[in-house]
Amino acid sequence: MPRRIVIIGAHAAGIDAASAARKTDRTAEITLITKQAKAGYSPCGIPFVLGRHIPSFDNLVVFPPAYYRMMKLDLRLETTATNVDTEAKTVKIEDKTGKQETLHYDSLIIATGAYPFVPPIKGREKKGVYVLRTIKDGEIIDKAIGEAKNATVIGAGLIGLETAVAFTERGLKTTVVELLPYVLPLMLDEDMARIVQKMLEEKGVTVITKNAANEILGADKITGVSVGGERIPADIVVVATGIRANTELAKNAGIIIGDTRGIKTNMRMETNIKDVYAVGDCAESTSLVTHRPILSQLGTTAVRQAKVAGINAAGGYAAFLGCLGSAVTKLFDTEIGATGVTEFMAGRAGMKTVSATLTSKTRPEYYPGALPIKIKLVVEKNTELLVGAQIIGGEEVPQRINALSFAIQKQMTIRELAKADTCYAPPLNETWEPMVLAAELVMRKL
Amino acid sequence: MPRRIVIIGAHAAGIDAASAARKTDRTAEITLITKQAKAGYSPCGIPFVLGRHIPSFDNLVVFPPAYYRMMKLDLRLETTATNVDTEAKTVKIEDKTGKQETLHYDSLIIATGAYPFVPPIKGREKKGVYVLRTIKDGEIIDKAIGEAKNATVIGAGLIGLETAVAFTERGLKTTVVELLPYVLPLMLDEDMARIVQKMLEEKGVTVITKNAANEILGADKITGVSVGGERIPADIVVVATGIRANTELAKNAGIIIGDTRGIKTNMRMETNIKDVYAVGDCAESTSLVTHRPILSQLGTTAVRQAKVAGINAAGGYAAFLGCLGSAVTKLFDTEIGATGVTEFMAGRAGMKTVSATLTSKTRPEYYPGALPIKIKLVVEKNTELLVGAQIIGGEEVPQRINALSFAIQKQMTIRELAKADTCYAPPLNETWEPMVLAAELVMRKL
Numbered sequence: 001m002p003r004r005i006v007i008i009g010a011h012a013a014g015i016d017a018a019s020a021a022r023k024t025d026r027t028a029e030i031t032l033i034t035k036q037a038k039a040g041y042s043p044c045g046i047p048f049v050l051g052r053h054i055p056s057f058d059n060l061v062v063f064p065p066a067y068y069r070m071m072k073l074d075l076r077l078e079t080t081a082t083n084v085d086t087e088a089k090t091v092k093i094e095d096k097t098g099k100q101e102t103l104h105y106d107s108l109i110i111a112t113g114a115y116p117f118v119p120p121i122k123g124r125e126k127k128g129v130y131v132l133r134t135i136k137d138g139e140i141i142d143k144a145i146g147e148a149k150n151a152t153v154i155g156a157g158l159i160g161l162e163t164a165v166a167f168t169e170r171g172l173k174t175t176v177v178e179l180l181p182y183v184l185p186l187m188l189d190e191d192m193a194r195i196v197q198k199m200l201e202e203k204g205v206t207v208i209t210k211n212a213a214n215e216i217l218g219a220d221k222i223t224g225v226s227v228g229g230e231r232i233p234a235d236i237v238v239v240a241t242g243i244r245a246n247t248e249l250a251k252n253a254g255i256i257i258g259d260t261r262g263i264k265t266n267m268r269m270e271t272n273i274k275d276v277y278a279v280g281d282c283a284e285s286t287s288l289v290t291h292r293p294i295l296s297q298l299g300t301t302a303v304r305q306a307k308v309a310g311i312n313a314a315g316g317y318a319a320f321l322g323c324l325g326s327a328v329t330k331l332f333d334t335e336i337g338a339t340g341v342t343e344f345m346a347g348r349a350g351m352k353t354v355s356a357t358l359t360s361k362t363r364p365e366y367y368p369g370a371l372p373i374k375i376k377l378v379v380e381k382n383t384e385l386l387v388g389a390q391i392i393g394g395e396e397v398p399q400r401i402n403a404l405s406f407a408i409q410k411q412m413t414i415r416e417l418a419k420a421d422t423c424y425a426p427p428l429n430e431t432w433e434p435m436v437l438a439a440e441l442v443m444r445k446l
Numbered sequence: 447m448p449r450r451i452v453i454i455g456a457h458a459a460g461i462d463a464a465s466a467a468r469k470t471d472r473t474a475e476i477t478l479i480t481k482q483a484k485a486g487y488s489p490c491g492i493p494f495v496l497g498r499h500i501p502s503f504d505n506l507v508v509f510p511p512a513y514y515r516m517m518k519l520d521l522r523l524e525t526t527a528t529n530v531d532t533e534a535k536t537v538k539i540e541d542k543t544g545k546q547e548t549l550h551y552d553s554l555i556i557a558t559g560a561y562p563f564v565p566p567i568k569g570r571e572k573k574g575v576y577v578l579r580t581i582k583d584g585e586i587i588d589k590a591i592g593e594a595k596n597a598t599v600i601g602a603g604l605i606g607l608e609t610a611v612a613f614t615e616r617g618l619k620t621t622v623v624e625l626l627p628y629v630l631p632l633m634l635d636e637d638m639a640r641i642v643q644k645m646l647e648e649k650g651v652t653v654i655t656k657n658a659a660n661e662i663l664g665a666d667k668i669t670g671v672s673v674g675g676e677r678i679p680a681d682i683v684v685v686a687t688g689i690r691a692n693t694e695l696a697k698n699a700g701i702i703i704g705d706t707r708g709i710k711t712n713m714r715m716e717t718n719i720k721d722v723y724a725v726g727d728c729a730e731s732t733s734l735v736t737h738r739p740i741l742s743q744l745g746t747t748a749v750r751q752a753k754v755a756g757i758n759a760a761g762g763y764a765a766f767l768g769c770l771g772s773a774v775t776k777l778f779d780t781e782i783g784a785t786g787v788t789e790f791m792a793g794r795a796g797m798k799t800v801s802a803t804l805t806s807k808t809r810p811e812y813y814p815g816a817l818p819i820k821i822k823l824v825v826e827k828n829t830e831l832l833v834g835a836q837i838i839g840g841e842e843v844p845q846r847i848n849a850l851s852f853a854i855q856k857q858m859t860i861r862e863l864a865k866a867d868t869c870y871a872p873p874l875n876e877t878w879e880p881m882v883l884a885a886e887l888v889m890r891k892l
Contacts, residue, residue, distance in 0.1 A: 042872065300868055300879075364488060396844065397874075398874045409866060421747075421750075423848060
């Protein structure tokens with residue numbers, strides 16, 4: 001009898017798990033279940049559709065129907081998994097017509113993702129208050145932009161800032177409200193975050209930090225947001241204060257949830273219950289720096305976990321060793337990236353670190369088009385190991401983050417980085433690579 | 447008495463050595479000697495001035511006169527070092543007026559660079575045949591372009607191709623002649639080189655490989671180049687068949703020259719003679735992959751060697767561990783980079799390797815502006831260590847080369863690379879980083 005693999009969730013994590021399972025076991029019966037009407041799209045692209053960089057939401061669908069046919073995946077759209085019985089190895093599902101069915105599995109992969117967390121702000125239930133997670137959310141906001149003049153985004157994380165940029169690009173007067181002292185608090189330290197904030201302000205975005213949105217004002221139609229006693233006008237409010245792992249189904253099935261609120265897994269992405277795996281935004285990882293559990297909730301982590309779970313669920317062997325939370329974005333023309341831990345996060349984890357920030361250019365001064373770049377490196381004091389990096393600049397930030405991510409993964413010391421062999425050509429970059437110069441700067445403080 | 451440091455050569459290597467020496471010893475007397483009328487410029491930028499990407503040759507001067515004053519460096523322009531006596535620790539110099547002087551040194555740094563090697567092609571002495579190494583060479587060629595219609599470049603290395611691109615951009619019908627079977631033979635394997643060749647041909651450059659330039663034709667004015675019995679019309683011929691280390695002065699002083707024709711040094715960049723160092727295009731390095739001597743002759747290697755020699759010459763301690771020959775260029779809109787060894791070079795060094803080439807895009811398919819990228823990885827078969835990489839693409843090639851250079855330096859296995867944590871954002875790159883996918887491709891062949 002063919003192996004039966006059931007996957008709950010059909011975005012990056014679910015589908016990459018299914019693909020890996022299919023490549024491992026050609027005859028397995030693989031069923032994908034999703035509540036949504038569309039599967040296999042890139043949610044990370046949504047703010048860039050709002051900003052009109054991508055023509056339409058349909059473009060975000062990365063896996064067309066033909067893919068499921070080719071890979072022989074049984075995709076059930078608009079279908080909800082209502083119960084998992086890990087003794088009987090069954091999943092109860094219900095489609096949009098209310099029809100119920102019980103699926104038997106040999107391996108189960110939970111890729112239920114996460115939902116936008118909306119704090120209890122007074123008036124949050126009003127019309128005109130949105131979250132941004134699905135294409136449906138995106139379509140609703142896109143429509144609302146048409147008639148709006150002012151927007152407020154609550155939360156200055158990646159999604160919040162990307163959405164604020166899109167609003168500004170669409171001509172809305174936009175305000176971002178962040179409870180914490182600075183923007184992108186999961187990626188950057190305060191000194192680097194201030195640079196991003198200044199850039200946003202120069203582009204016309206109003207940024208209010210260290211303040212809560214107290215109330216969403218207006219009756220039928222919202223008119224503004226009350227922040228620290230002040231009224232900020234707003235026709236649209238987007239709440240982007242973070243996401244929470246969808247773990248109810250798992251919890252009800254007796255699966256252990258970790259302190260991060262994500263599902264606990266081992267190196268094979270298996271939960272505490274045999275043959276049940278968890279991947280993506282609902283699943284924990286281990287930090288390669290602190291060796292503690294973290295909830296990465298990045299697409300790149302999701303697909304890497306998914307591949308490992310898919311192989312294991314199909315009878316193969318693969319291990320996921322952890323992640324660094326390497327992340328990047330582009331806000332207007334500025335690229336912002338980070339990997340490993342920030343100075344602040346390292347301190348909270350009890351690590352003693354030394355940091356330095358280098359300011360340089362992306363190309364030689366004499367080559368037209370050189371752009372500024374700022375690199376902050378965080379180094380563990382005793383071992384002199386690189387443990388984190390933050391970069392803000394106009395060119396090649398993502399691949400510098402990848403280079404430093406490789407360095408952290410391979411336990412490069414700051415002395416090794418200061419001697420690293422790099423490439424150079426005038427139209428592309430500088431003789432002395434800024435990452436190397438930043439390493440020297442840290443060494444002087446050791 | 448202050449320490450006396452004499453440096454022969456005043457470009458990247460010489461000046462970076464001087465700067466490092468000054469930072470190590472504030473009171474040292476540091477003298478820089480150069481034959482040229484201009485010091486401290488970037489020769490790598492010359493082809494890009496010819497192509498009009500950089501406004502003028504003067505822009506290439508990276509170290510202005512104020513720099514030498516600030517760093518208290520005694521710069522002697524248009525001055526030749528005629529003899530080194532390592533017993534007496536003296537250098538004889540002669541300025542352009544014929545005035546001679548004997549300098550005493552405590553430490554000597556030889557940064558004499560390299561000269562363009564011109565093979566014995568019939569007619570090579572004719573007017574209209576040039577080499578491209580100095581700003582003076584560049585100015586002469588720039589002037590010659592004005593009246594020319596056809597150009598031939600002999601040699602398809604980095605300088606040869608960059609010059610051919612510049613000629614094409616300036617409207618000249620340009621032909622490149624290469625003796626070896628493919629272009630960029632020190633950077634790329636044949637399969638990758640073919641892609642570059644095709645791109646050049648599409649842009650209008652004629653590329654002839656596996657053929658020697660037999661004769662330069664014409665009397666008063668050159669009219670063409672004879673290649674394999676065919677006559678290629680040419681008003682300008684640039685010979686770019688490689689450079690040779692300037693080692694005569696060192697050789698005459700009893701300093702040992704290695705098999706690479708470069709000056710032999712130890713880890714401190716010291717030659718076989720105490721207190722005499724050698725750096726830059728005239729000095730050998732050790733390959734971090736093969737652990738054999740190589741002549742890197744790259745600006746990035748030069749400055750790293752120079753810093754080490756400068757510190758040691760001034761009484762400090764620093765070590766240069768070797769290099770990977772990481773290199774990159776931009777030809778028209780295509781970025782081309784390499785690090786470590788090619789498949790071909792690995793084979794010649796007796797290594798057994800496995801390689802694979804991945805074709806992907808720089809951004810998600812749905813994000814406008816995604817460009818093609820091709821990544822070839824070379825892996826040592828028994829250890830599964832990454833030993834080389836070649837990349838051709840439209841975006842972020844330099845920093846991908848740096849990332850893979852870090853991976854090679856830190857002995858990353860191909861399995862580790864296939865699991866590496868990378869960053870992602872739709873406007874910038876793909877969820878599955880092409881370097882990681884290329885690693886998977888290699889793994890399937892192991």
